[in-house]
Each structure stands twice: as C-alpha cells, then as structure tokens.
Amino acid sequence: MNKFKYFLVLAGVFAAGSVLAGPPQTLLDLQKKMAGVKSVYLEFSQERVLKLFSDPLKSEGVMLVERPDKIRWETTAPYQTILLGNRDSVAQFEFNDGKWEKLKLGFPQLLQRVMQQMSAMNQGDIGAMLNDYTASVATNTDVVLTFVPKDENARGMMSSLEVHLPPDLSTTREVVMNEPGGDLTRIMFKNEKRDVAFPAGTFDQAKPLAIADVKAAVNHAP
C-alpha cells in the first residue's frame, strides 16, 4: 500500500468521530448532530501501541476545526509541532530553542490533502467515508462505531477503526485505529467544545497564535 493511501485511511480516523452517515440510525443521528456545528475544539491524548515496545508511545495535543475548511492539529507533548491546513495550503511549525520555525515541507500537497479531508469529514462530508468503509454500531455504556475498510489494501494498513461516544453522541470520547498485526493508535479526547469562536490568528499559516492564547479564549467564551 502506498503512503498516500495510508494518509487517506488515517484521515478517516479523525473524521469518523464526528461525521458519519447512512444506516444504522445512530449514524444518521450523529450526522445530523454534526451538520450544524461550525467549529470544534478538542484536546487529545494519543497512545501509539506497538507490540515491539513494552510501553505505549504517548503524545498530547489539541485539534481545532472551523468551517468551511480550516484545521489545526497541534502536538504539545513530548515535543511541539503545529499542522495547519485549509483548502488551498498547509503549513507545519516546529518549536525549538524558544521559537517556532516554519518548515519548508516536502510534498505539501499530500499533507494538505490529508488535512483537507480531516476538516471536510468533521463537517459532515461523509460520502467518501461510507463509500470506503463498512460500518456497524454496538451500544453498551458507550456507543461504539466500527468501520472496516472495504478495500483489501486499506485493510492491510488498518483492520478497523473504532469511534467511542456517549449514548447522546454529544462528544467523541475515543478513536482507536487497529492494525492487522496488533499494533494500534488510541486517541482519547477531552474538553470538547463545539461552536466556539476561535481568536484571530488561530489558523494563521504564517504566524499561528500560541495555543495558550487559543485555549484562554476558548475557555473564557460565554
């Protein structure tokens, strides 16, 4: 499987938590719930579980999405990096020696496509998702949506994608991307806020506003 397909699969991970459609009814309910959402703020803890290593590889960060096409995926620990994307461009920054450095990205079109898909799917563009995945729903204490790639090559990269939500579908609790060999990536979300007004500069690809300032604005919003 080529890397481009990998990224397309990966884009589905981020999308599925928020935007799904088609039968069963839960998916329709979730799609309806997300259709009117103008922006989303999420903090995440990510665990990359590789059978190879005894401990998971952990990271933390924030994901911000704003209609129509803006997205910011920022890792805040153990290192700091910001990915910014919109319909036209993408940018990445690394924080070193007390300052942010904008990278001259190799193959920015690829990253842009990934970011664009993450953004679009979070806003209700579900066609590609249901075209590419078989969906099922299990309800217990959580609602667990499971997506299995229809494409055999895609399944070679990711055997299934699970999205965990509370029964009222009010927030995305966890996304798990399972790989055929037993490795997985688990992204646990918290402090989700919908329809927040992000301050100017949040998605600026030349000089993004510091995440501390974004958080302050989001947390003090009425």
Place this chain on the structure above:
Amino acid sequence: MRLKLLPSVLILAAGCAAAPPVQSHFIHTANLFPADGFITQRAVFSTHGRQFPLNGYLAVSETGGKRLVITENFGHILADVLVKPGGKVFVMQSSRAFSPKDIRLGVAADLQCVFGDATNLNCPVEMPDANHFIIKRHGYSLDLRIVEVKPGAQPASLFDESKAERQ
C-alpha cells in the same frame, strides 16, 4: 500525489552516508546516554531544500545493541533497524520512504554517529547542546533533538535479529 520522489531523495542522501565529514564539532561522549534505556527523539530531515519531520524511538542495551524505529507525523513506521553491539546492521522494517539500502547506509550510520561507537572522523555531527545534534552530510542534514531519556533495561526481544527483513 504519491511520495514516489521521497525514496529517491533519501536514496540520494543515504548514498552519501559514507562521504567525508563536511564539518564536525562533535566529540563523542560515550556516557551521554544510558547503556540501557529508551530514548525518544524528534528530528527534521532536510534535503534539496525540503524538510520532513520525523520521530525516533530508540531502545538501547549494552548487550543487545540498538533498536531504532522512525515514524512520520502520524505514527506510521518508516524505518526499523537493529544494530548489534559488534556493529552488524539488521533492517527490521523498511518502507517506501526508507528502503533497506537507505536504512543500512544512512539511518544506521547516523544512529551509530550519535548513539554508537563511531568516531567523529566518520561523523559530521555538531552538538549545539546536550540534547541537540545536527548531522550534515552531502545531500542531506538531520536536525535531531532528544526529547526524553528513560534509563532501564529493555526487553531482550527487541534485540533479536531473527525477525529482520530478508537481508
């Protein structure tokens, strides 16, 4: 767009891994890292004016060797290499981005430069501070930061070369 050009530039870079040092201010400090432990790194690989951010996860064992896994932004493994204490290199996993040759000639060589026993004569490494290494070779550079060091014994299975890709 496919990443088909990336292997080319990496091959180009790796092919130069044994080139003479461009510049070196690096005095290898054998005790900089624990003999047994786990070291998390963040790096930016630069070649032909383009930059690629990478993560590195290195398990080291005095008796077992060094096992380095390199991933991209989203955690996908791009390279996995084992270097035994005697210096023998085993490619455990390659990718479209890093071919076995890239890993053997480029990744393993740089690994040995920073974390191994290689002398600075073969290693064009600058060390601006204790957690920061810059490797400059003909065709590419690697700006490497040590993010976290966890001392402690690592599982012996990490250093088992029997599961390497066919050499």
